């Protein structure tokens with residue numbers, strides 16, 4: 001019988017590369033929120049995959065970026081924290097991104113761990129683009145293998161898992177087999193609401209929002225959840241509420257459906273909007289909102 005293997009795999013890459021989509025696809029469970037906009041993920045999130053012969057502890061991370069405000073600093077601290085404890089670096093490349101720039105990003109991680117490159121979105125990439133990425137990364141000293149995948153269509157994910165398992169140390173499982181993640185339910189509820197903000201609000205507004213669950217109560221027939229959506233300016237509050245409350249109603253309806261599916265219970269969801277001036281640069285607010 002082969003030895004049991006177990007280890008930590010950090011998922012890194014540029015914003016929007018498909019890191020969260022990939023982690024969800026590998027786990028077969030939607031843990032991390034996903035949106036067409038960049039900078040969706042703000043916290044590291046563990047996703048634990050336990051099989052007969054191995055346990056992989058994935059960490060989804062925020063996309064690597066140049067910091068413009070304190071919230072960005074916090075996001076990059078999450079990336080650093082994952083980097084510290086990782087056995088294998090899983091570096092996700094959007095096939096359309098500039099490979100030279102991505103190479104700098106990978107070097108910037110300054111890791112000595114083995115690297116697996118996943119060239120993602122091959123459903124949209126041209127063979128010549130894929131080749132360019134492959135050629136460039138194959139010269140990197142820490143790169144052990146390069147795979148072409150589509151996280152969205154679940155293409156070649158079995159091959160990717162095989163490559164990762166090869167690089168893991170022989171170790172007993174770190175977590176018991178029923179453990180899927182490290183974050184509490186309130187976190188996922190807040191994230192599901194935040195995901196709707198990324199889909200329903202235009203342009204810059206989602207980047208000015210945070211969501212905090214202030215009440216989570218299991219009642220006999222349903223779960224009552226009260227959450228606050230925080231924005232940076234008064235004018236943003238009006239947009240978030242919408243004409244006659246239409247926007248906040250839509251956000252609530254969409255989020256409630258997802259939460260109900262996630263916890264498999266009926267949910268009563270109450271949303272409030274509050275303004276906390278320039279919260280993204282305020283240490284106290286950042287802490288309060290989980291950053």
Ligand SMILES: Nc1nc2c(ncn2[C@@H]2O[C@H](COP(=O)(O)OP(=O)(O)OP(=O)(O)O)[C@@H](O)[C@H]2O)c(=O)[nH]1
Nearest residue numbers: 015016017018019020021039040041063150151152
């Ligand atoms: N066509 C295509 N789109 C994909 C694929 N994987 C992810 N996407 C899309 O890319 C967008 C970004 O996906 P995310 O998973 O949120 O990307 P991320 O890397 O986690 O982004 P941040 O959290 O912002 O750093 C979403 O619209 C996904 O549906 C893929 O294989 N093919």
Ligand SMILES: [Mg+2]
Nearest residue numbers: 019020040041
């Ligand atoms: Mg993400």
